[in-house]
Amino acid sequence: MDVDRIRSQIPVLAHTAYMNTGWSGPPPRRVAQAMKDRIDLELEQGPIMPDVLEAGREIQAQTREAAARIFNATVDEVLVTRNTTEGLNIVLSGLDWKQGDEIIICDMEHGSVIAPAQLIGQRYGVAVKVVDLEVHDSSEMIVTKIESAFTPKTRMVFMSHILYATGRRMPADEIGRLTKDRGILLMLDGAQTGGHIELDMARSPFDFYSIPGQKWLLGYEGSGALFIRREHLERIHPAHTGGRGIARPAEAHNFQPEPGTMEKFLGGSVSVPVQAAFLEATRFIEETGIRNIEARNLDLAGSAKAKLSEIPDVTVLSPSERRDSSGLITFAVADLEPVAVVERLWENHKIVVRQVGYPAGIRASLHFFNTEKEVELLVDGVRELT
Numbered sequence: 001m002d003v004d005r006i007r008s009q010i011p012v013l014a015h016t017a018y019m020n021t022g023w024s025g026p027p028p029r030r031v032a033q034a035m036k037d038r039i040d041l042e043l044e045q046g047p048i049m050p051d052v053l054e055a056g057r058e059i060q061a062q063t064r065e066a067a068a069r070i071f072n073a074t075v076d077e078v079l080v081t082r083n084t085t086e087g088l089n090i091v092l093s094g095l096d097w098k099q100g101d102e103i104i105i106c107d108m109e110h111g112s113v114i115a116p117a118q119l120i121g122q123r124y125g126v127a128v129k130v131v132d133l134e135v136h137d138s139s140e141m142i143v144t145k146i147e148s149a150f151t152p153k154t155r156m157v158f159m160s161h162i163l164y165a166t167g168r169r170m171p172a173d174e175i176g177r178l179t180k181d182r183g184i185l186l187m188l189d190g191a192q193t194g195g196h197i198e199l200d201m202a203r204s205p206f207d208f209y210s211i212p213g214q215k216w217l218l219g220y221e222g223s224g225a226l227f228i229r230r231e232h233l234e235r236i237h238p239a240h241t242g243g244r245g246i247a248r249p250a251e252a253h254n255f256q257p258e259p260g261t262m263e264k265f266l267g268g269s270v271s272v273p274v275q276a277a278f279l280e281a282t283r284f285i286e287e288t289g290i291r292n293i294e295a296r297n298l299d300l301a302g303s304a305k306a307k308l309s310e311i312p313d314v315t316v317l318s319p320s321e322r323r324d325s326s327g328l329i330t331f332a333v334a335d336l337e338p339v340a341v342v343e344r345l346w347e348n349h350k351i352v353v354r355q356v357g358y359p360a361g362i363r364a365s366l367h368f369f370n371t372e373k374e375v376e377l378l379v380d381g382v383r384e385l386t
């Protein structure tokens with residue numbers, strides 16, 4: 001991997017140690033350029049001129065194909081969305097919930113899991129069972145805890161594939177084997193996975209999976225993608241839809257919805273410039289190769305965790321086992337508020353990290369463009385504060 005060449009395409013890296021891809025990735029110049037080119041075309045030619053419209057349709061089709069490659073799914077199982085959360089909501093609000101159904105989530109979840117699950121619970125009388133995790137729970141322990149929460153009324157396990165707070169990679173395949181056996185649906189929030197680890201819907205036991213464009217894929221905010229396994233498509237009602245979700249031109253007397261296709265979730269217009277950026281971002285990631293990226297992220301994170309844990313007063317809150325790990329690492333510094341550490345690392349060294357609330361800590365995201373030198377800068381910066 002030619003890290004110097006990759007870095008030269010991401011301008012922000014020239015002056016910051018950027019370790020907050022888990023929030024939003026730093027865009028490569030060519031990703032921004034793809035968006036600018038589309039904006040310029042619409043500016044110069046007009047947005048609905050035949051050639052411009054045709055080029056826009058082509059971008060949308062290619063974006064969907066690119067998202068399908070990221071998922072390793074077929075194109076007809078994939079919808080380009082505006083973000084992770086939208087995809088999760090499409091599924092939750094489209095299922096036919098019954099009073100007394102149960103959804104299982106975990107306590108260390110992001111608001112984009114907690115809020116949609118709890119609101120579905122309140123609206124339909126669905127019980128949301130929250131499984132409490134400990135930071136250092138093993139994969140086996142997590143599987144056992146989730147399995148113990150199953151009842152005959154469990155309809156869905158809904159969880160992040162990588163926990164945003166600690167970077168823990170959840171034992172999703174193992175959980176998926178249990179849910180499949182029992183006819184329970186498994187929906188994964190992949191906000192921290194697309195562009196970060198290899199995804200394989202063709203072989204995974206996941207029913208629904210949602211990813212963003214703006215984080216590890218290095219695209220822009222306002223883009224994402226949703227996978228719905230084909231066998232479930234008919235049962236997800238389009239809670240939102242519109243003219244593009246109809247098989248034929250809308251006829252009030254002869255309404256023909258698209259029951260078995262992802263198109264039924266399309267409502268109105270979408271942002272083609274943002275999709276152009278998503279498309280270019282997937283190409284950028286694919287050129288380096290997702291397996292190479294995953295391996296490098298794990299190497300950098302492993303090194304950071306090992307070095308940070310040698311500092312007295314620092315507690316690493318992310319898993320140490322490689323198979324449970326990701327490029328996200330979280331740590332706490334004794335007697336220092338996470339927010340103070342975040343501010344000082346920025347002021348002293350131009351290191352960009354963030355604080356997380358539960359467990360309370362400082363989170364650094366290490367992506368393939370980061371370097372061992374930056375890891376050392378982070379470790380030295382933290383040591384200095386203790």
Ligand SMILES: Cc1ncc(COP(=O)(O)O)c(C=O)c1O
Pocket residue numbers: 022023083084085086110112113160162163164189191192211212213224
């Ligand atoms: C686990 C998780 N889910 C959902 C989100 C929200 O993502 P989006 O803005 O793409 O909906 C985030 C963002 O940080 C996240 O970490």
